[in-house]
Amino acid sequence: MAVKTNGVVDGILPEELMKLLLSLATKWGDGLDLKNLKVHHLSGAMTNEVYRISWPTKNENVPRRVLVRMYGEGVDRFFNRDEEIRTFECLSKKGQGPKLLGQFANGRVEEFIHARTLSAEDLRDSEISSLIAAKLREFHNLDMPGSKNVLLWDRLRKWLNEAKGLCSPEHLKEFSLGNLDKEISLLEKELPTESHDIAFCHNDMQYGNIMIDDKTKAVTIIDYEYGGYNPIAYDFANHFCEMTANYHTDTPHIMHFNTYPDLEERQRFVRAYLSSSGNQPSDEEVKKLVDEAEKYTLANHLFWGLWGVISAYVNNIEFDYMEYARGRFKQYWLRKPELLGASDDLLHVDGSAEPIHISPQ
Template identity: 65%
Template sequence: MTILARGCTHGCLPDEVKKVLKSVASDLGDSIHDLNTLQVIPLKGAMTNQVYQINWPTTPSATEEGLIRKVLLRVYGEGVELFFNRDDEIRTFECMSNHGQGPRLLGRFAQGRVEEFIHAKTLSAADLRDPHISALIAAKLREFHDLDMHGPRRVLLWDRIRNFLKEAKRLCSKKDAEELQLNTLEEEISVLEKELSTDSQRVGFCHNDLQYGNIMMDEETNSLTIIDYEYASYNPIAYDLANHFCEMAANYHTETPHLLDYSIYPDEEERRRFVTIYLNSAGKQSSDQDQVEELLSDAEKYTLANHLFWGLWGMISNYVNNIEFDYMEYAKQRFQQYWLKKAILLGPAVTIPL
């Protein structure tokens, strides 16, 4: 399915999508009498899928805001089957809905789906640094991790990274493979798995992609909704915190969305505040400072696994995704951070290859 242009109407939509939208409208008690009334609005910031807001009048003569129906149209990106199983993701989506989390699934078609439109503000990069909003995110993330979800409660991180590495080697050019040292990464993954996997680590249902665009806030109630569960799975909670901290270096709504700024990575005080609020949320007050320090340290070490995961993701996406984003440059930055931080986080005995 081609990318839909900004401001286009029903003529941009494939017949299959029109049919699903008419069915969704009927289920919601509306009737799309004239496909010319459909409005298609591209939403920025998505890097795996193409996402659009679809509007239609709830009655033939409706013009007021309250009489306009809004839904979200998600068109699956090219090659996403290399990153996750779409059937598993749909099951997660439906299970989250049953838990009262996230939007409802309204309709499906071969290359995407229609979701409930959440009437809330999508967070910005700056919002992640707001102490009040950050505290809300910490508490919401704890709630997310405690969800009882489908599937075995086992860590999927290391298998996923190894699968990503296999695909990256298959797809990428010899030049890119050499430049990004792919032949060294199998050993790196094994070292990390050995170093970071401990008997005491807590495993929970993790989002694994908690960037600002996947968090929405109702500004009247200050309640948060976490959306987009493509990468969600059981994993060490420290990995999910690490992912969120790494995302604070990104702003996907600039002229150069692929560029990361690690000079604004949260400092130790900011990370400690987040971890403390996380542990003290959900009615589980914890005054154990050792527990705070342990999770803080584990999360920082798990940034290494995070850099490998998203670095390999970027390499693969460069070859399979047609979204306008410099995936390869993004990948290079993540690998650069991996090698830069590895010796610092895992000890001076580890050397950085030239």
């Protein structure tokens, strides 16, 4: 079965994956002939390669479907794969997301969820947006094993060190990586991190990680690779930023920040989140969380900017990671004076509110 993906040898699905699929088919009584496998690449993934694989069953009208996730190159630089698998299994047991069906050397097989993945346009639909908000509240209420300390700042520092170790001198200078440790410390100091607002966050709330059953209106959040405990405002910030992205265009790396959700849209989302518990929040509660989320967009820009720089050096997926990183860093320096104020102690080392090498358009 010819497929272009990481972990594929000479265009053939890995033998270990073939054996796993045969084992699953036998377990389900399908009598699989590998020649009957149908492989469909699912676009939009930027960390892994994702495929829907199907084959006929004894009931010819109902094919068997599974989802295969081929791990991207260098993903171990971003997170611990063993911890991510434990998170995946734990969430599955809690009724969140698909079941893990099996693992092989460079990937895994998951239950195929019979729901559609959201599109970029869906995030702007007020009804769907409210359903996402309620599901996110449910997700944040999960009690997950492991450390409940905020992971954002340590992860940013780890990724910064990774980026410095990979980058050419030109990119080190362009992205002012030598000064980003100060920026991370500044954000850690300035952004609110009240303990009662810390929860298990998804940290990658883009439309491709959200599914919906159009009949039942049930929403499922998938792909927990970046999951961990963080301020809930960070998940909102990430989701709002992702509302400017469309990864199914000719330029998927470009985020259109002129389409960033306006205040009314952000307030509506936060209100739907808070009211999903059955209690109506006050205007002050909504404003507080909206304001916090807005400040956390700065951390989100650094997070995905560093991700883009590292990915450009280690990942072979067809995506312009470096240009994506430029866009995120540019947005960071553009918004920082507005969100944190441009007082002397918040200025950049050259005395401006943005770095010399990445000036906002």
